[in-house]
Amino acid sequence: MTALPKLEDLEDKSFDPFMVEKLSTGNCPDPYPRIHELRQQGPVVEGSYRKNFTDVPDVQMGHLPQVMVLGYDAVLHVLTHPEVFRNKEAFAPNLGRSFGNTITVMDAPEHTRFRKIFQKAFLPNVVTKWGETVVDPVVNRLMDGFIATGEADLIEQFTHHYPFQVIYAQVELDPAQAPVFHKLAIAQILSSIGAPQGPEASGKLGAFFAELLRQKRANPGTDLISHLATVEADGERLPDDVLISFLRQLMNAGGDTTFRGTSVLLTGLLTHPEQLRAVSEDRSLIPAAIDEALRWEGPVTSTFRYCAQDTEIQGHPIKAGTFVNTVLASANRDPAKFENPDAFNIFRKNTVRHLAFASGPHLCIGQHLARVEMTRALNAILDRLPNLRLDPDKPAPAITGHLLRVPEHLWVKFDRA
Structure with a gap:
């Protein structure tokens, strides 16, 4: 078996990208009262969404003309x-600096061509197979680490x-390299606030994936990178620069958002025990629970958008020339579309x-992959932690952040087998 390339750590090994990223996403306990106020001003409001919640400067976008667009329609x-x-x-100016020529930074016709190929790689029947072969072993391994104790912090010990x-399993990453991989993946997005570690991390991940892609093209396997390297649409494959940029973005687009979505799902259910009980007794409610959490x-x-x-x-x-803060949260809590929108109700x-x-x-x-992961988790x-409940001796979960939302802790108790 060919040895995988080795990741290089940041030169400043003491630099903590997780702390810097946390500062940039904010600690606002509840942005929704302000979001509702803004939406009531109209569908288009002058100014930056970010500046409503934090004084941390946005060095890439802060000086540009901006409006907020609010409400579902x-x-x-x-x-x-x-x-x-x-x-x-x-x-x-932001994701492009971090990830390179990724499809998020593309428009038609370029975006249309490459997205068609990616869609073939992430068809529902493909990602469903990953549920058993990739997701379940990870989920069970993590739960084995705390299941005997009768208590856990589901954020620190599981969803995070x-x-x-x-993702590590999908790219067949050596577990010993996982901490550096995660560190670089978070550090690369700090290009948007001018941190020098951002371009450094992007370069090191790019070099790693370029060599890994070279190996997989020579000896393809059943892993995600081999799959992406060989999938075709209309006789066309993904160019190396597009694929490497996608892999750079995968940790953030695939890992971070699923971590947050699953954490919120568990928080919503645990703070509404009657809904948790209903889902536990009728698993056909899981898709509705996932959609309500999202x-x-x-x-x-x-x-x-521009x-x-x-x-x-x-x-x-x-x-023309205005940068548009498209406030998804205002759409998802628009009372014209969702009755009592601030309530969690599956x-x-x-x-x-x-x-x-x-x-x-x-x-x-x-x-589709996010839904598979959230469903399996x-x-x-529900199967392995009977009588799951919030720990009454610990603080209740508090979802924070103005841009990326998640609770820091989710302390629970459950009956030991």
């Missing part, structure tokens, strides 16, 4: 009109690890689908 309009509201100019370990506290509250031409939304003008009768995975041509390509928890 207005947000959906932005997401589904890519010829007006473009990705490339919106993400080149399992989506990332799934609607209630989506992992990402706002995303960017307005490429003078336009308007519901009579409100937006000038039994609600939705007339529209949530926008946590966005919509339009940039609809999240990994949504929740089933395992």
Whole structure:
């Protein structure tokens, strides 16, 4: 078996990218009162979403003309009109610096070509197979570490690890390299705040994936990288630079959002014991529970688009050259679409689908995998942790952040077998 390439750590080994990233995503306990206030001002509001919640400067976007778009219909309009509201100019200053030529930073026709190939790699029947072969072993291994104690912090001991370990397994990463891999993956996104460790991490991950891709093309296996390296659509394969950029982004787009989504799902159920009991007794409710968690506290509250031409939304003008804060959280808690939107209720009768995975041509390509991971994790928890409940002797979970939302801790007790 060919030895995998070795990852290089950051030169400053004392640098903690996790702490810096936490500062950039904020510690706001509840952004929704302010989001509701903004939405009531109209579908288009001048200014930066970020500046409503933090004084931490945005060195890449802070000086640019910005508006916020709020409410379900207005947000959906932005997401589904890519010829007006473009990705490339919106993400080149931040995600482009971090990941390179990734499909998130592309518009049609380039985006259409490459997305078609990625979609073949992430078809539901493909990712469902990963549930048994990849996800279940990771979930069970992590749970084995605390199941005998009758108590756990499900964030620190479970959700903060399992989506990332799934990715490690998918790329057949040596477990010894996992800590450096995670560190570099988080550090690379700090390019958006001007940290020098951002470009350093991007370069080191790029070199690692380039060599790994070379090996997999020579000796393909059943792992994710071999699959991506050989999948075709209309006779075309993914170019190396596009594939390497995607792999750079995978930890953040696939790992971090699934960690947050699963953490919120468990928080919603544990703080509503009657709903937890209902799901435990009727597993057919799991898809509704996942969708409600994603609607209630989506992992990402706002995303960017670039307005490429003078336009308007519901009579409100937006000038060409404006960067548009597309506030997904305002759409998912729009009272015109969701009754009592601030409540977590897995039994609600939705007339529209949530926008946590966005919509339009940039609809999240990994949504099927995210659902598989969240479903398998929740089933395992319900199966193996009987009488699961919040620990009454520890603080209740508190979801924080203005941009990326998650609780820091989720202390629980359960009956030992």
